[in-house]
Structure formats: structure tokens, C-alpha cells
Amino acid sequence: MLVIGGWLIALSIHDLRRRRLPNALTLPGAVLILGVAVLAGRGTPAALGALALSLLYLMVHLIDPAALGAGDVKLAIGLGALTGAFGVEVWLLGAFGAVLLTALAGIIVVLSRGGSTVPHGPSMCAASAAAVALAWW
Numbered sequence: 001m002l003v004i005g006g007w008l009i010a011l012s013i014h015d016l017r018r019r020r021l022p023n024a025l026t027l028p029g030a031v032l033i034l035g036v037a038v039l040a041g042r043g044t045p046a047a048l049g050a051l052a053l054s055l056l057y058l059m060v061h062l063i064d065p066a067a068l069g070a071g072d073v074k075l076a077i078g079l080g081a082l083t084g085a086f087g088v089e090v091w092l093l094g095a096f097g098a099v100l101l102t103a104l105a106g107i108i109v110v111l112s113r114g115g116s117t118v119p120h121g122p123s124m125c126a127a128s129a130a131a132v133a134l135a136w137w
Helices: 001-017 023-039 041-065 070-084 089-114 121-136
Strands: none
Touching: 001 023, 001 070, 001 121, 023 041, 023 070, 041 070, 041 089, 070 089, 070 121, 089 121
16 A cells, blocks of 8 residues: 555646646556456456546546546546445545545635646545545544
């Protein structure tokens, strides 16, 4: 779990600083998570979680590319797999928690700086980490 935690932190920092989620971080993480899930006997729920979350993000990206970047779509593969491996409830908490955190961050940014956007990746990472932590607890 420490490796995944480090991955989530690296992704969040990169997205906050550069407003980009590079393939070099998103895709290897997804492969690692799916591989570990298969070895743990949770391959099917992880794959379904990855597919469901990435398809939802892809639909939003295709409708409004400014709303979600392609990096968010690719990150959704790994995070959907991570939360999906722990069950539907954890997947739902991660998915909806990310949207809620980004909305709250957006409100704070608008009220403090006026009319700016916030990256979605850090919220995706935080919500997924919190959902998995709650599942373990």
C-alpha cells in the first residue's frame, strides 16, 4: 500500500504543479494495481471498476474536454481498479467523493481568488485513498 500511496502523492503533486497527469505515471500504476488485484483474487471486480470509472470519465471528456482532461480518464483506470477491488461501495465512495472534493476545492478557489479552475486528479487520488482506507478500517 505504501507504493500506491506514493503513486497517489506523486500524481497529485504533478497535477497541482503542471495541470497534467502524464502517461508515465497513470498507466504503469493502473497495470500494477490490476496485476496485484489479479494475484489477490480480485481481478474481476478491479477490472470492472476500472472499466466503469474510465468509461464515465471518457464520456464526460468527450462531451466537454475542458471539464476533464485525458489524463483524468487514464487515471480513472487505475483508481477504478483500486477501489473496485474493494467492492462496489468503495468504488462508489471513491467516484462520488472525487467529484465532491473537486467541487469544494472549486468553491474555495472561486471565493478566495475569483474564477479559477482546479485540477481534478488530486481529488480523485484523495477520494480513492480515503475510500480504501475506510474499507480497511
